[in-house]
Amino acid sequence: MTSADFTNLTIDPQRLWDSLMETARFGATAKGGIRRLTLSDEDRQVRDWFRRACEAIGGTVTVDDCGNMFARRPGRRNDLPPICMGSHLDTQPTGGKFDGNLGVLAALEVMRTLHASGYETNAPIEIVNWTNEEGSRFAPAMLASGVFAGAFTREFAYSREDRDGRTFAAELARIGYRGDEPVGARKIGAMFELHIEQGPILEAEGKMVGVVTGVQGMRWYEVTVRGQEAHTGATPMHLRRNALLGAARMIEAIDAIALRHTPDAVGTVGLAEVRPNSRNVVPGEVFFCVDFRHPDEAVLETMEREFRAALPATLEPLGLAFEEKRIWNSPAVQFDTEMIGCVRKGAEKAGFATRDMVSGAGHDAAYIARVAPTTMIFVPCAGGISHNEAESTSFEECGAGAQVLLEAVLAYDQRFG
């Protein structure tokens, strides 16, 4: 088959759905979601499955020393760097079946379609599974794609610890996915990432495909508030230094900062640890994490300034000390114009209504855009719900996303013909 015939290729939505449901068993939760923390035993299981599936269609799988997996199908011109399609197979602690998984398994479906038809691309094609996109076990998010793109050093990634003190490096070796290839050594010609929207816009507007033009900026902070442990019954209110009260007022302040910069700003405290966490001890220490996002860096700067001013203003009157550190700054990203055009063309050809959008969630594509032309495709998820076991994208929506991914990759491949 030649490249002129590419309009006839269609992905098999049932085969894609079966792969999604089969891999959802690795870390399946009682509520129908997935708990597959990065570098856990469940992550190893899904990686093994993915490797076998790629090898079954003749793919050559390479693993780099950050655990990123690349499955290659040669093209006519193997001197060219590959056109990549990928996302991540790790999930949140109470994650859904589609965040990340759809991007990797739809890429597998595209490669299966090419394989079954014997279609020969000009450039080689690769599927990528990026390690630790979620950042939930080892902060920050998009860690190994960040190392690949030079945003972090490999040693920084290796030294990240989970809340139990286990390191990224030790867990990577434990599950057998510390490969030989130095991370970032491989050339990428382009990367397409299909993902669920994780917000409500496509569904609300009845559009099947989001043409993603970029990713908003994100900043993460860690805060420790220190007061004094004391007996809840015997310590009068005016003599307490209650760290949890201070943290609660900061959570309120963080919410207010985001609200001041609406409609585009968001601000969240999603993780908090209270010490000693005993019902009859005035809390002596609270650790919490802050997540601020906005498409405009200047607004993020203002939000950061307001947050840093709120800390002493809120905590000092309560007799509390604090430490604060910004641990992540992922600037806003603009995707590649030519690739965006391929997504638009692909969606049109497949007959789907589109809408341009900026991603609210972080994605590996945001870092890969630093080293290669990159873009993303979104499909809807029910009620915009994600990072939730109830996350739901339909059979038709998954199939539509995979078809647009195929069309976009083949459209981009034409430039090498």
Ligand code: GLV
């Ligand atoms: C990653 O999923 C993020 O948006 O935090």
Ligand code: MN
């Ligand atoms: Mn994701």
Ligand code: MN
């Ligand atoms: Mn996610």
